Amino acid sequence: VAAAREGRRVLVIDANLHDRSISRLFGFEQGVGGFTELLAGLTSLDDVRRTVGVGGEASMDLVIGGRSVDDPAGLFRSQAARAALHTVRDRYELVLIDVPPLLAVADGSALAGTSDGVILIVERGTDARDLDIVRQRLDVLRTELIGVVYDHRSHDHGR
Numbered sequence: 585v586a587a588a589r590e591g592r593r594v595l596v597i598d599a600n601l602h603d604r605s606i607s608r609l610f611g612f613e614q615g616v617g618g619f620t621e622l623l624a625g626l627t628s629l630d631d632v633r634r635t636v637g638v639g640g641e642a643s644m645d646l647v648i649g650g651r652s653v654d655d656p657a658g659l660f661r662s663q664a665a666r667a668a669l670h671t672v673r674d675r676y677e678l679v680l681i682d683v684p685p686l687l688a689v690a691d692g693s694a695l696a697g698t699s700d701g702v703i704l705i706v707e708r709g710t711d712a713r714d715l716d717i718v719r720q721r722l723d724v725l726r727t728e729l730i731g732v733v734y735d736h737r738s739h740d741h742g743r
Contacts, residue, residue, distance in 0.1 A: 587678050588644035595633070595676040597647045599683050599695060601656050606682045607648040610636050618650025623665040629672060645676070657690035661697070669698055686718050693721060701730035708736050 588594040598606035599619050607613075612634065621627045633645040653659055672679055681699065683692035696702050702722060706715065722729055 585638045588638045589642040592677045594644035594678045595647065595672060596644060597681040598649045599681050601649045601652055601691065602684045602689065604649050610646055612648050618648040620650035620653050620659060622647065623659050623662065623668050625664050657694040660691060660694035666698055686721060687714055693725060696722065696727045697725040699727060701728040703731050703733060704729060705733045705735055
């Protein structure tokens with residue numbers, strides 16, 4: 585939101601197909617016409633992006649998760665996905681992709697491996713050993729850890 589308010593072209597992608605909190609935050613229902621369809625080559629970015637106001641005349645684009653798929657990690661690793669993400673990079677100055685926790689499912693790691701970097705959100709009570717495992721995974725993926733955000737709220741209270 586801050587980058588969009590500064591006039592930068594921003595795209596937020598809700599790729600956490602297990603939670604979809606970004607879509608809910610902006611008031612969008614899930615269904616056909618989102619990230620999974622874009623990556624599968626079934627639609628175009630222009631057909632799935634939604635522009636949301638972020639204050640004043642500023643806005644940013646959002647892509648909801650789309651239809652659930654049996655193997656999201658496989659879809660996220662596909663050559664079609666790489667091509668779609670390359671197109672997205674050419675159109676925006678900042679692309680933020682919300683993914684599931686890196687240790688919970690393979691989806692996040694699949695996308696982290698194609699990204700320029702990761703901003704890790706750490707919830708209160710996270711075990712330091714888990715953070716070491718995440719760091720090692722990012723090293724294997726050759727993905728830069730850009731920063732860490734500490735979420736002091738308990739996971740039980742929602743996001």
